[in-house]
Amino acid sequence: MSYFPEISQIKYEGKETNNLFAFRHYNPEEVVLGKTMKEHLRFAVAYWHTMTQDGSDPFGNPVNERTWFGETPMDTARNRVEAFFEILTKLGVEYFCFHDVDIAPEGDSLEEFFQNLDEITNLIKEKMDETGIKLLWNTANMFSHPRYNNGAASSNNADVFAYAAAQVKKGLDISKKLGGENYVFWGGREGYESLLNTDMALEQDNIARLFKMAIAYGEKIGHKPQFLIEPKPKEPSKHQYDFDAATTMAFIQKYGLDGDFKLNLEANHATLAGHTFEHELNVARNYEALGSIDANQGDLLLGWDTDEFPTNVYDTTFTMYEILENGGIAPGGINFDAKVRRSSHEMEDLLLAHIAGMDTYARGLKAAAKLKETRYLDDLREKRYASYTEGVGKRIVDGEEDLESLTAYAMENQDIRLESGHLEVVKSRLNDLLF
Numbered sequence: 001m002s003y004f005p006e007i008s009q010i011k012y013e014g015k016e017t018n019n020l021f022a023f024r025h026y027n028p029e030e031v032v033l034g035k036t037m038k039e040h041l042r043f044a045v046a047y048w049h050t051m052t053q054d055g056s057d058p059f060g061n062p063v064n065e066r067t068w069f070g071e072t073p074m075d076t077a078r079n080r081v082e083a084f085f086e087i088l089t090k091l092g093v094e095y096f097c098f099h100d101v102d103i104a105p106e107g108d109s110l111e112e113f114f115q116n117l118d119e120i121t122n123l124i125k126e127k128m129d130e131t132g133i134k135l136l137w138n139t140a141n142m143f144s145h146p147r148y149n150n151g152a153a154s155s156n157n158a159d160v161f162a163y164a165a166a167q168v169k170k171g172l173d174i175s176k177k178l179g180g181e182n183y184v185f186w187g188g189r190e191g192y193e194s195l196l197n198t199d200m201a202l203e204q205d206n207i208a209r210l211f212k213m214a215i216a217y218g219e220k221i222g223h224k225p226q227f228l229i230e231p232k233p234k235e236p237s238k239h240q241y242d243f244d245a246a247t248t249m250a251f252i253q254k255y256g257l258d259g260d261f262k263l264n265l266e267a268n269h270a271t272l273a274g275h276t277f278e279h280e281l282n283v284a285r286n287y288e289a290l291g292s293i294d295a296n297q298g299d300l301l302l303g304w305d306t307d308e309f310p311t312n313v314y315d316t317t318f319t320m321y322e323i324l325e326n327g328g329i330a331p332g333g334i335n336f337d338a339k340v341r342r343s344s345h346e347m348e349d350l351l352l353a354h355i356a357g358m359d360t361y362a363r364g365l366k367a368a369a370k371l372k373e374t375r376y377l378d379d380l381r382e383k384r385y386a387s388y389t390e391g392v393g394k395r396i397v398d399g400e401e402d403l404e405s406l407t408a409y410a411m412e413n414q415d416i417r418l419e420s421g422h423l424e425v426v427k428s429r430l431n432d433l434l435f
């Protein structure tokens with residue numbers, strides 16, 4: 001059965017096409033800087049936004065019209081698998097991501113939840129084998145159920161820690177079964193409301209304990225996905241421990257998790273932390289820890305995680321620039337952690353929104369490739385830091401100077417004149433290059 005009978009395979013038709021169900025810029029086999037667009041971009045669709053999100057908001061009822069609702073929660077879950085793989089196939093997207101609770105109902109007990117997960121992951125595996133579509137990452141939702149009100153691994157209640165551990169174990173079993181390339185931890189409720197009643201040190205030690213258990217279990221079952229932590233500063237917690245890339249790297253290093261853990265960075269989480277996305281990517285890159293990205297965009301006029309589909313070409317250009325500088329994103333990918341607006345409630349909007357996001361990333365890739373090919377930014381930076389390639393600058397970099405020798409040097413070189421950065425010209429030239 002088809003859930004989108006009127007829509008056929010989405011193809012590249014070029015920017016002149018009037019067909020809404022076509023790519024204008026994403027041409028999967030087109031080669032950019034020696035690799036196909038498909039290889040560069042490694043797109044993934046997120047199960048939660050595409051299949052389970054109902055369009056409700058704090059003031060409004062569900063609005064999304066979906067034909068996959070069945071008689072029971074398990075019927076709906078089975079239908080969703082069918083519909084999901086139709087969406088992936090029609091878009092030509094080769095990866096997907098999910099939380100445990102997105103794919104199967106929790107039922108009344110952990111046993112029932114695990115049974116439901118077994119049945120649905122069997123269906124998913126069949127579809128994967130049939131289509132060649134792969135699992136970019138899965139994760140455990142340890143933030144929606146009331147038991148996680150005070151956190152999962154960081155809960156004050158040890159029974160909650162144990163429950164979370166059971167979900168992570170099952171998540172890793174599923175990852176092995178489906179050949180997941182990465183496994184994500186996003187600590188939505190790993191944070192605190194008030195320091196008055198919080199033992200922050202114990203809570204963070206416990207989060208690290210759970211992560212180490214995950215590494216050990218992966219080794220035991222002989223399946224080692226790339227583990228990723230997804231930073232976010234707040235929402236739903238007032239203060240989340242994995243605030244941003246730099247804070248999360250400090251955590252990873254403090255607990256000796258480097259090597260096993262990298263970062264899954266999300267655009268809207270970056271802006272909530274008061275950073276640009278490229279700042280976060282750059283920080284991760286400098287730690288050799290850029291693992292994967294959640295592609296979306298926020299709205300700076302709103303202070304929450306709006307998870308919009310990315311349509312801002314400037315943003316995707318700088319994102320793709322960082323990814324090119326990183327030598328690519330594999331085994332990570334570009335996961336659309338994005339949802340259609342409440343007013344885009346029709347089934348076809350799910351495809352149209354992904355087309356918009358994929359085209360915007362394709363444009364970003366092409367623009368970033370142009371920046372690399374023209375060496376515009378490389379030359380600019382090389383020139384700006386030229387003082388470190390010779391003379392005293394080179395000696396500082398080579399470790400040949402100390403405070404005394406530099407004092408002597410400074411005494412002789414006090415007449416310092418900085419060159420203008422001409423940043424306005426730089427930005428204007430960038431416009432010339434991009435448009």
Ligand code: XUL
Pocket residue numbers: 099139184186230232266294305337
């Ligand atoms: C929430 C968010 C999550 C993670 C996975 O803001 O981004 O969906 O990506 O748990």
Ligand code: CO
Pocket residue numbers: 230266294337
């Ligand atoms: Co995310």
